[in-house]
Structures are given as structure tokens and as C-alpha cells.
Amino acid sequence: MAKKNASAKVEPLFVKSKVREFIKGKGCNTSSGVLDGDTLNNIVMEMLDAAVKRAQANNRKTVKARDL
Numbered sequence: 001m002a003k004k005n006a007s008a009k010v011e012p013l014f015v016k017s018k019v020r021e022f023i024k025g026k027g028c029n030t031s032s033g034v035l036d037g038d039t040l041n042n043i044v045m046e047m048l049d050a051a052v053k054r055a056q057a058n059n060r061k062t063v064k065a066r067d068l
Contacts, residue, residue, distance in 0.1 A: 013044045 016035045023030045034040060051067035 010038075010041060010045075012041050013048075014040065 019035060019040070020030045023034075047068060048063075051063045054067040055061070055063045
């Protein structure tokens with residue numbers, strides 16, 4: 001699980017405009033909380049942390065698509 005430090009702001013691991021474009025393409029609007037909040041970034045970091053752990057469990061240093 002991604003660790004969160006209240007004093008250090010983590011830079012987003014996603015492109016805000018692409019997320020907004022994707023959601024708009026589905027016929028919905030995007031609230032600012034989706035793009036400016038920590039929720040989406042935390043979900044991405046948790047997925048990547050799990051993928052890293054899976055790669056390491058398989059004695060690899062390379063994270064592959066199948067680890068996601």
C-alpha cells in the first residue's frame with residue numbers, strides 16, 4: 001500500500017487532461033476532486049506497488065503488464 005506523508009505532496013502519476021478527455025468521451029463530466037485529489041493517484045500507486053511486489057515475488061526486477 002502506498003504510504004502517504006501529509007507534509008509531502010506526491011506529484012500525480014497520470015495526465016489530468018487525458019483523464020478528463022477519457023471521462024468526457026464516456027459522456028460524463030469530471031469533478032475537480034477526481035483530478036486534484038489524492039484518491040486517483042493513491043489508486044495508481046497501490047496498483048503499481050502490487051505489480052512491483054508480484055515481479056519481486058517472481059524474482060524479476062522488470063515489472064510486466066501481467067503483474068498489473
